[in-house]
Amino acid sequence: MAAITCSVHFVILTVSRSLVADGFPWASQFFSFVWPSVTYALDILAWDLFSALSMLCASFVFSKGRLENATRALMIISGILSLAGFIGVALSDMNLRNIGITGYAGVSTGVFLLLGIVFLNSRDDAAGENI
16 A cells, blocks of 8 residues: 555656656556546555555454454544545546545544554553553
């Protein structure tokens, strides 16, 4: 996911401007964030698929107590919403793709907050055992 996203944005920032400025009419098909374009499709692949899969797979790790159960539930919701963003791709309606954005940008914010608390608590628990 990181490799695709970094590559897409690096190419857009470095290559696309000069190609568009040089008057290549096909450049927008490859380098714009207007549907359909190659870079937009790659970005969707990274975030709506790989981000979703990472959330869904990692959610199985968390199962001890209410905090971890809440973390797992939010990770599953984030993953499902991210995958649902593909509905917009299938229907060529990028407004429907906002469902995916809600998953990986909205719900995942709560996931990362809870992960921070879970990891902080586990660190504190581990430090207490070493005493």
